[in-house]
Amino acid sequence: MKFKAMLPVLVVTAAGMSVQVWAADDASLASLRAELARQQAQLTEQQQLEALAGALEKQAGNTTVDATHVGFYGEVQYNAFRETDPALGKRNFHAHRAVILLSHAFADNLNFYSEL
Numbered sequence: 161m162k163f164k165a166m167l168p169v170l171v172v173t174a175a176g177m178s179v180q181v182w183a184a185d186d187a188s189l190a191s192l193r194a195e196l197a198r199q200q201a202q203l204t205e206q207q208q209l210e211a212l213a214g215a216l217e218k219q220a221g222n223t224t225v226d227a228t229h230v231g232f233y234g235e236v237q238y239n240a241f242r243e244t245d246p247a248l249g250k251r252n253f254h255a256h257r258a259v260i261l262l263s264h265a266f267a268d269n270l271n272f273y274s275e276l
Contacts, residue, residue: 227264227265228262228265229261229262229263229264230260230262231260231261231262232258232259232260232261233259234257234258234259235255235256235257236253236254236256237253237254237256238253238254239251239252239253239254259276260275260276261276262274262275
């Protein structure tokens with residue numbers, strides 16, 4: 161029973177709110193329209209900038225800036241003896257092998273690989 165009694169109050173309140181909305185002055189409505197137009201212009205500009213940035217990134221991806229690579233691998237040995245060896249000493253470090261890797265991509269289907 162309480163719900164049925166409150167229903168007319170809710171309807172009257174909603175009707176009163178709609179009257180207030182329709183009674184808004186023209187100046188605030190014009191300012192809202194101007195703000196909407198400004199935001200739409202900003203959105204269009206942002207979309208154009210994002211499209212330009214995407215095109216630049218795609219174009220930058222096609223360049224050969226990262227085409228040359230240099231690498232290295234090798235074999236080293238470190239010894240730490242408990243007692244000093246007359247020929248080697250107590251601790252020593254030996255570089256047995258060192259290899260430099262060079263590669264370059266001239267095009268998508270033309271690559272150069274080398275080990276020095």
